[in-house]
Amino acid sequence: MTNTIPIWHLTKSFLLIKFIQIVIVYFTPVQFDTSSQIIITQLKNQHHHDSLPSIIISILDKLLVWDSVHFNELFVNEYKYEHQFVFCPNWIWLIRNIPIGDHNYYHKFLLSIVLSNLCHYLSVIVLYYLTLRYFESSNHGRRQSQHSPSQLARLSSLFLIISSAGIFLTINYSENLCNLLTYSAIYVYDCSLNYQDFKSTNKKSINNYYLYVFSGIIISLTFTIRANALLLGVIYLIDLYQFLIINKNVNNSIGAIMGGLPLFLMFVITNLISYLKFCPQRGEWCNYKLPILFQYAQSHYWNVGFLKYWTMGNIPNFIIILPTIIIQVFTILSFYKDLPQSPKFLNLVIISILMNIGAIFFWNAQILTRIITMLPLQYWYLSILFQNPNPHQKSMVKIIIYYNLIWNFLQTSLLAAFLPPA
Template identity: 20%
Template sequence: MELVKGRDPYLRELLRFALCCRALALLLQALFNLLIPDHAADAFSPPRLAEPGVCDLLLEWLLGGLSRWDAEHFLFIAERGYVYEHNFAFFPAFPLSVRAAAELTLWPLQRLLRLRSRLLLSAALLNSLFSVLAAAALYKLGCAALRCRRVAFLAALLFCVSPANVFMAAAYSESMFAFLAFSAMWHLEKGQSWRSGLLFSLASAVRANGLVNAGFFAYSRCKCFALQLQVGPGLARKLPPFWRQLFSLASSVILTCAGISLPFVLFQCYAHMRFCAPGTGLSQGIPKPLLQLALDKGYRLAAVDGLKPPWCSQRFPVIYSYIQEAYWNVGFLRYFELRQVPNFLLALPVTLLGSWAAWTYLTANPRHCLTLGLERRKNEEQGEGKPGTGFCCPVVFVYVVHATVLLLFGVFCMHVQVLTRFLGSSTPILYWFSAHLLQEHEPLLWSEGTDKETRASLSEKSVLGNSLAGSYEKGISENPLVRLLRNYRLNTPVTKCILGYFLSYWLLGLILHCNFLPWT
């Protein structure tokens, strides 16, 4: 795979570190699940229709913490399909992948493990793979966008200890989505539009917020169009007529956005066919324990007795938005209640970090932000100067806008406690900005090169830094994140806050989530 090819020592160290973090997370969740009794949560818990064997019980003891909360939905869908109406809040790409891995890769274990156990095992293995590949994709994306390998490397290391760690390990779709989204962004930065569009389309089959990624394509095309309009008279004569450029822009944006939205549309059409079309009720093939669960909990089955749910009569019958509103009371300002203050406090660190990132970029590039990055700079017109590097470089603008949109939507329109995993798996900004803060404020990292190539204030350290960087590229002797942790007492307050936030949420997520206790 192109992501992990090459002799880049940064990438090799990143892959080793990511694998170690994933193995440690699996070990700790098993330990915490054994030592801490499960909380009796009012969560989706379908009955087990087959008696577990010894191997099933052993696997449940080892990986049972990964099947909590929404993971039950994904595993249930992978095993039984979309039986209940509220199952359609969970998109099909991840459960289909889990089922395929359980049937194909783990088929030798079918005599030892029942299907549900094989699904849990395949989910753990797939998410371990996807999370490692997502870290590699984030590193490659950082190298292309930030043009600074050290910052990109540190950001990818932070991703390995993400505050959303437990959701990268559990049977959730976050790891798969992060891998597809970051890979698509990377290919778009490289100019590989079709490959990027395909990955963005697959991402929209994993999570609904994948639709927002269409904005990357639209912005990329609009930026090229705007820059072409600002070229000099000599170059303008060689370009196609304005109307032809405009038509090419419109058709390209429309077709690409339609392709990215296609999985979402097809999934909604499938739900409409199941619930709204006459004579499609499948309740006769559903086992009686699942039918009884529907009666006990009030779950709606597909077109039972010809009764159609209310969303079928809407002008645009979208089941996803209906489920979010009807089942979980998701909507604008609906979560702003006094009793939700603890959840707002839980999401406060990621909210502050995202807001700080947006403000830092805005104050560093006010004109670039006001012109939406569509103004050709003088050095571009003259062919002089090098592109900016680091977090505040012009290329990062679209990523900051994307992260800010997700942040505002998450705060005002979602259950705010999910904001940590929502942003942690969707945008590179949290990791880029955290790495930027560490490089800017932590003297222990200055010898790693940071951005001192462009900072005169550190010129006296450049000789030492370059020599260290040279030896670092020949063979990495020490992980910079591990260095910071080993010298934690010597770290600056900013470094302590960032590392404290990442590591505390990394650990608390494993303790709380894996025992059915409320978390993000």
């Protein structure tokens, strides 16, 4: 790689966005939903805020909203109830076991926010190198010939900084660690493959089995951070089909099985743990043919299911995610059209399609703005358009940039005021 990462430029942009968000949180005058005040009052009566400056306490109090309430409870206490098992364990485990804060509620809250933002920053750096990895080689069709890989990498990292996920990449949600692990896994996975194997029908084979399986291990850990990372297992299913059916390569097929095995085992283990904790005495979901607590809790406590979110009351949430959906549609179509020249994008395109279908038709739709950040395609698409000589396309990207900035700061004020969308 001949280009040096523009570390200072990215760092300045990152810190500026975070600083503005924190200022907005601090000066947000009042919260619409005051339910968190019950927790805050109890904590202050127990002196859980000792040794922290009042300005930090004020900011933390306003960030004690939505899922942060559940995260913070689990940072200092064990899992007790069914609904808590929808929050994947390893983000909880990590914060709980870092020897800082001595299980003090506010200290662990602050630690989780700092660590989340560190993961966001590292994700920006890893995305830079991942973009170079995907666009520097000579086998990327028209995309490579028209665009500078280093410029694409810089722009992609900047788009991640001003992502539509906004304030959710600044508070203590697990998205940032999920993104960091996902980008890292994709990078390691790509390093393990040879896309110039002319002995294979589709010119693809595994050239480093250790790296290939290691990418699967990283993905299995990612699943314990956010459940939607289960979709990353599609990578190894597609590879198994290509290696076994198309290439008829037994060794590569075994490699694909070994690459996907860690995620499968992690899925079984995490569900077995919850089953052993509640079953058979719990009944109900314990008696299902596939007794998966996560699926039951999402449906029972969060009303997740096919078209369950399609109600009149949720129309504002669909309007909010409409710009994200539009960008996703154009992103998927663009990379799909380019697959004949750039087949290595196939896995990411299919995962992106599945994630969008899941968010729009099955899950709480507004979470699309933050869960889609785990895939780099949208950032690559916008970066490619921004470098396009067509002035109309460049203007469209500028509009998206302005929208993302405005939405970032508007969303920050909404969250600090304990208002939707969550």
